[in-house]
Amino acid sequence: MEYDSGALDGIALWKGTQLSPNVFKDVKLYVAPNGQVGDCVPNILSLPIISTRFKKLLYPLVTGDVQFFEAPLYDQETRKPESGYWVMNILARSDCIDFQRSEYSYFPESDIICSFEKYCMDSKRLPSAAIFRDENTASEFFVSEAVMRIARHATITGITFEEIEVS
Secondary structure (H helix, E strand, C coil), X not given: CCEECCCCCHHHHHXXXXXXXXXXXXXXXXXXXXXXXXXXXXXXXXXXXXXXXXXXXXXXXXXXXXXXEECCEEECCCCCECCCEEEEEECCEECXXXXXCCEEEECXXXXXXXXXXXXXXXXXXXXXXXXXXXXXXXXXXXXXHHHHHHHHHCCCCCCCCCCCEEC
């Protein structure tokens, strides 16, 4: 995927803080022509981009926990904007990973977690938010069973779900 990230601080979206309305003004993500994008758009910047259809389904569950911005998608051939897509800035955060029961690995010669093979969440620290990020996994986000059911029922495309153990 071709892109221009402008002055975007890609890590800012992982921190769960409110962003200014013009944060994506200089960003351009070029997608396949003719709108063949889907409901969840994978992209080089790891931005959580969803369709208006999915946003309408999510909105009642995530009000106050997610900030939405028009997605900076552009047709790869015509360079014209693609409307109907939104970037989610997930504001809800928690520290709920149960490290004793999760499986993960570190970067070589480091104490920084590289990846999780299996997540386990501590039920006592699990937030009530329908969508959230954990403090320990900046780029990943988690959803409630309600969000998963809605997405599956509506046959939302471009997303997969993994069941997570809760201790």
